[in-house]
Amino acid sequence: MTRADVAAAAGTSVAVVSYVVNNGPRPVSAATRTRVLEAIELTGYRPDVVARALAGGFTHTFGLLVPDVSNRFFAELAHQVEEHVYASGHLILLADSADDPVRERELMNALMERRVDGIMLASVDADPDLSGAIAGGTPVVLLDRIAPSALTSSVVPDNIGGARAATEHLIEHGRRRIGFIAGPAALPTSQDRAAGWESALAAAGLERGPLVEAPFSRAGGLEAGRRLLTGPDRPDAMFASNDQQAVGLLRAAHDLGVRVPQDLGVITFDGSQDAAFAIPSLSSVVQPLAEIAEHAVRLLLARPHVTARVTTGHTLALRASCGCPDGPTAP
Amino acid sequence: MTRADVAAAAGTSVAVVSYVVNNGPRPVSAATRTRVLEAIELTGYRPDVVARALAGGFTHTFGLLVPDVSNRFFAELAHQVEEHVYASGHLILLADSADDPVRERELMNALMERRVDGIMLASVDADPDLSGAIAGGTPVVLLDRIAPSALTSSVVPDNIGGARAATEHLIEHGRRRIGFIAGPAALPTSQDRAAGWESALAAAGLERGPLVEAPFSRAGGLEAGRRLLTGPDRPDAMFASNDQQAVGLLRAAHDLGVRVPQDLGVITFDGSQDAAFAIPSLSSVVQPLAEIAEHAVRLLLARPHVTARVTTGHTLALRASCGCPDGPTAP
DNA sequence: TTGAAAGCGATACCAG
DNA sequence: CTGGTATCGCTTTCAA
Numbered sequence: 001m002t003r004a005d006v007a008a009a010a011g012t013s014v015a016v017v018s019y020v021v022n023n024g025p026r027p028v029s030a031a032t033r034t035r036v037l038e039a040i041e042l043t044g045y046r047p048d049v050v051a052r053a054l055a056g057g058f059t060h061t062f063g064l065l066v067p068d069v070s071n072r073f074f075a076e077l078a079h080q081v082e083e084h085v086y087a088s089g090h091l092i093l094l095a096d097s098a099d100d101p102v103r104e105r106e107l108m109n110a111l112m113e114r115r116v117d118g119i120m121l122a123s124v125d126a127d128p129d130l131s132g133a134i135a136g137g138t139p140v141v142l143l144d145r146i147a148p149s150a151l152t153s154s155v156v157p158d159n160i161g162g163a164r165a166a167t168e169h170l171i172e173h174g175r176r177r178i179g180f181i182a183g184p185a186a187l188p189t190s191q192d193r194a195a196g197w198e199s200a201l202a203a204a205g206l207e208r209g210p211l212v213e214a215p216f217s218r219a220g221g222l223e224a225g226r227r228l229l230t231g232p233d234r235p236d237a238m239f240a241s242n243d244q245q246a247v248g249l250l251r252a253a254h255d256l257g258v259r260v261p262q263d264l265g266v267i268t269f270d271g272s273q274d275a276a277f278a279i280p281s282l283s284s285v286v287q288p289l290a291e292i293a294e295h296a297v298r299l300l301l302a303r304p305h306v307t308a309r310v311t312t313g314h315t316l317a318l319r320a321s322c323g324c325p326d327g328p329t330a331p
Numbered sequence: 332m333t334r335a336d337v338a339a340a341a342g343t344s345v346a347v348v349s350y351v352v353n354n355g356p357r358p359v360s361a362a363t364r365t366r367v368l369e370a371i372e373l374t375g376y377r378p379d380v381v382a383r384a385l386a387g388g389f390t391h392t393f394g395l396l397v398p399d400v401s402n403r404f405f406a407e408l409a410h411q412v413e414e415h416v417y418a419s420g421h422l423i424l425l426a427d428s429a430d431d432p433v434r435e436r437e438l439m440n441a442l443m444e445r446r447v448d449g450i451m452l453a454s455v456d457a458d459p460d461l462s463g464a465i466a467g468g469t470p471v472v473l474l475d476r477i478a479p480s481a482l483t484s485s486v487v488p489d490n491i492g493g494a495r496a497a498t499e500h501l502i503e504h505g506r507r508r509i510g511f512i513a514g515p516a517a518l519p520t521s522q523d524r525a526a527g528w529e530s531a532l533a534a535a536g537l538e539r540g541p542l543v544e545a546p547f548s549r550a551g552g553l554e555a556g557r558r559l560l561t562g563p564d565r566p567d568a569m570f571a572s573n574d575q576q577a578v579g580l581l582r583a584a585h586d587l588g589v590r591v592p593q594d595l596g597v598i599t600f601d602g603s604q605d606a607a608f609a610i611p612s613l614s615s616v617v618q619p620l621a622e623i624a625e626h627a628v629r630l631l632l633a634r635p636h637v638t639a640r641v642t643t644g645h646t647l648a649l650r651a652s653c654g655c656p657d658g659p660t661a662p
Numbered sequence: 663t664t665g666a667a668a669g670c671g672a673t674a675c676c677a678g
Numbered sequence: 679c680t681g682g683t684a685t686c687g688c689t690t691t692c693a694a
Contacts (some may be wrong), residue, residue: 002671013681018673025674029679048424049444050384051671054686055445059381061424061445068410075406079399082427085479091441096413103417110422113380114392133530191513218608247608254610255657275403277584279576279610326586333687344665349689356690360663382687385670 001045010039010117021047050068053115059320060088062300063111063119065095065104071216071244072272072288074122079142080293081120088301090117099215101125108278112136118300121145126186140304144189146309153307154317155295159189159269161271162285162314166239166267169283169316171204173264173323174236179209181224183216183241193241209235214245219246229256229264237322243274250321266321271314281319281326288312332376337354354377355571384446393631394442394450396426398436402547402575403603404618405453408474411624415483419632421448426441432456443467449631452476457517467573470629470636475520477640484638486626490520490600492654493528493616493645497570497598502535502648504654505569506596512555512580514547514572524572524600545576559580560595562588568596568653574605577613581652597652602645611651619643 003017010017012032019026020036029038039045053059064081066074067160093116102125111119112133115133119133122143130152133140140152143287147154165285170178180197182192194211201208210228214220221240240246246268253260260266260280268275271286296311320326332438334348341348343363350359351367355486359367370376384390395412397405413423413557424447428435442450453474455656460612461483464471471483478485501509514521525542532539543557545551549652559566560583561631577599578607591611597607602617626641651657 004671014672015674015681016679016682019680022673027679032679038645046440046444048671049389049445052673053381054385055671056686057673060681061443065427068402069400069413070407070410072401072406075403076401078425079401079429081428082400082425082679083429089441091438091445092425094395094409094413094423095412098410098414107422110420113377114422116391129621149675218604250610251608251612253478271547275583279581280584335687345688346667346690347663348667350664353689358663363663379687382670383689385686386688386690388689405673632663 001043002048003045005040005043006036006045011282012035012036026072034088058117059115060090061114061116062090062297063093063095063114063116064123065097065107065111065119066122067097067104067124069094069096072274073243073270076272076289077122077293079085081297083290084293084297088297097102097124099124102127105129106264108132118298126188138299139307141299143292143296146188147307148308153299153309155292155299155310155312156239157287157292157312157314159201160196161191162269162287163193163239165196165199165314165316166283166285167197167200168204169318170237170239170267170322171200171206171296173237173265176240177209177233177235178208178237179208179228179235180211181221181228181238181240182211182213183245185213186190190241195238206248209237211297214244216244218244221245223248223254224255225249225252229253229258231271234258235264239268240266240268243268243270243272243282243284246284247274247278247322250278250280250282258320261323265323268321271317275317276319278321280321283319283322283324284317286315286317288314332374333379334376336374337367337370337376340374341367343367347354363523379562389448391421392444392445392447393421393628394424394426394445394451394452396428396429396438396442397453398428398435398455399435400425400427404574404601405602405603407620408453408489408624410626411620414621415628416626419628428455430455432459436460439463443469450458451627453629455600457519470631470638472630474623477519478638483640484630484640486623486641486643488618488623488643488645490523491527491530492572493600493618494649495531496522496527496645497600497614497616498528498531499633500649501536501568501570501596501598502531502537504568504596507537508540508564508566508568509537509662510559510566511542512552512559512569512571512576513542513544514576516544521572528570540568542615547575548574549575549579549582552576555577556583557581557587560584560589566595568598571597571599572599574599574603574613574615575614577652578605578609581611581613582608591652592654596654599652606648607650609652612657614650614655616655617646617648619645 095107144155214224275282318324426438473485545555606613649655
């Protein structure tokens with residue numbers, strides 16, 4: 001079942017089959033077209049993706065490169081991306097850099113070698129090296145990093161605004177000593193979320209509570225929580241940079257007998273299902289995953305190629321951890 | 332930088348370059364070999380993966396088809412698989428069937444069209460249709476399903492043994508009315524875990540506690556928990572079919588004021604990080620993810636192609652939810 | 663041991 | 679509007 005078979009069955013040439021399949025680049029008469037279509041139906045012909053890629057076409061495959069698929073935020077993102085590309089017949093080549101910049105670089109190459117039609121990159125790096133992709137002509141959408149040049153797209157959340165909203169909410173609850181679990185200091189994401197936290201505090205005339213830096217992981221949050229909650233002058237609320245850290249923090253509080261939300265209000269950023277199902281359920285700034293996925297896919301799918309920087313909004317999911325009532329259904 | 336350039340630089344033919352790169356199928360004299368190697372170094376030549384695949388070789392890409400990447404068990408599995416294939420220069424084409432058998436079928440085809448070197452399939456189906464893959468000659472490793480024929484491999488946990496061990500542990504704690512949250516009844520996985528639970532109960536001369544069927548999700552566990560915990564004759568312990576269900580159950584208990592482990596002992600199957608970080612931390616039958624990934628990858632990598640049915644062991648991680656003491660570090 | 667050349671399956675140019 | 683055919687980069691058979 002190659003197009004040679006189809007051509008034979010349709011009594012035409014392989015070129016015409018190609019024109020029909022691709023709707024171009026040459027026109028085909030209606031009569032021949034239907035004849036070819038029938039032949040395709042008859043033979044059950046499916047174009048060979050690999051051969052097509054070799055000849056310069058598309059692979060109908062996108063790359064998704066994340067620091068850690070087992071981070072629920074990225075897992076849910078991957079799920080959403082799948083959902084969005086599925087309709088257009090694309091598949092996802094998933095790469096996991098395991099938080100390693102070197103590996104990220106290598107995987108970018110591996111992705112390009114496989115001729116993916118585009119790459120969605122959630123980089124471990126503050127500003128990843130995109131020169132290879134640009135040179136190779138592979139469209140890239142940066143996730144959670146602002147594109148360094150107009151050559152590549154990005155879709156980022158409003159980190160500052162979200163962090164500010166979260167902190168403000170804690171303040172409204174009457175919390176006065178509000179700490180922050182930051183992510184790795186070098187990342188813009190970390191800096192922006194810190195900035196939002198600070199600005200809310202400043203606007204309310206409050207001192208900055210303790211800031212501790214930790215990896216974006218449960219273990220990081222656990223460690224940070226232990227330090228924070230056993231130290232002198234314990235905060236009465238914490239804003240965590242992501243859900244994983246918050247889950248770790250919750251565990252630290254639990255182990256130390258610190259009650260959430262009575263003794264410690266907690267709010268977090270990301271809003272994955274981990275937040276909804278934590279005990280107590282975690283209030284959080286929710287990133288619109290479906291929207292992020294949709295934008296990223298749309299930018300990659302667009303012909304001719306376009307680039308854009310889109311900023312996504314956020315909502316606040318208020319649950320038990322900050323002191324808000326928890327509805328009957330957790331999520 | 333094609334092998335023509337390398338051939339030119341080495342003063343040899345393209346065929347020889349191929350022989351050197353692939354270590355065959357024809358021998359090459361030591362002298363020429365080093366000359367070619369130098370030329371490769373010099374030109375920075377990288378073989379074109381796509382062309383190589385077209386010419387009949389391999390794509391150095393495996394397919395991983397799961398029901399839901401955002402299920403932490405599969406996310407962690409994906410992570411492990413990545414880890415294991417990385418060294419051999421492979422990448423993972425990730426497909427998410429969203430629990431839909433039809434979609435699963437389509438994705439299998441999509442994977443095969445892309446000429447993946449092998450497929451790891453965690454099917455939604457009790458016995459998935461592998462005829463296409465077998466006909467196409469694509470090696471498949473079934474995860475969590477026993478291979479229906481000797482033509483395909485499988486790696487499965489000891490569902491019965493694991494479930495029995497979990498239930499026995501609950502019994503040792505003095506629990507007497509032990510319920511079970513089952514998965515979808517049609518799946519062998521569900522049936523086996525139920526069988527293990529029953530056999531432990533029978534061996535101890537205990538009556539079967541309530542059994543309720545629920546999807547393998549948090550929402551499923553939540554719903555099941557609500558039903559179980561508000562009904563008459565509430566169980567004093569529950570065994571959940573997977574971590575997601577257990578997390579939902581924990582939430583139901585929390586909402587209803589049922590204390591875990593005092594009023595209700597809980598133990599689960601899978602042992603993802605969700606279990607380690609739940610509050611209270613969940614005791615569970617731990618599946619050796621790294622081992623599963625390793626076996627699956629090894630079976631796919633093996634040349635010549637081999638098939639096998641491997642059963643993986645399990646360990647019990649005893650934590651707070653069953654009444655065991657929780658160490659200072661949760662995980 | 664080496665090289666020339668025939669595919670692999672599809673694209674798209676150039677004639678007709 | 680159609681049909682040859684060169685091309686993509688590599689593998690591998692067949693001869694030398």
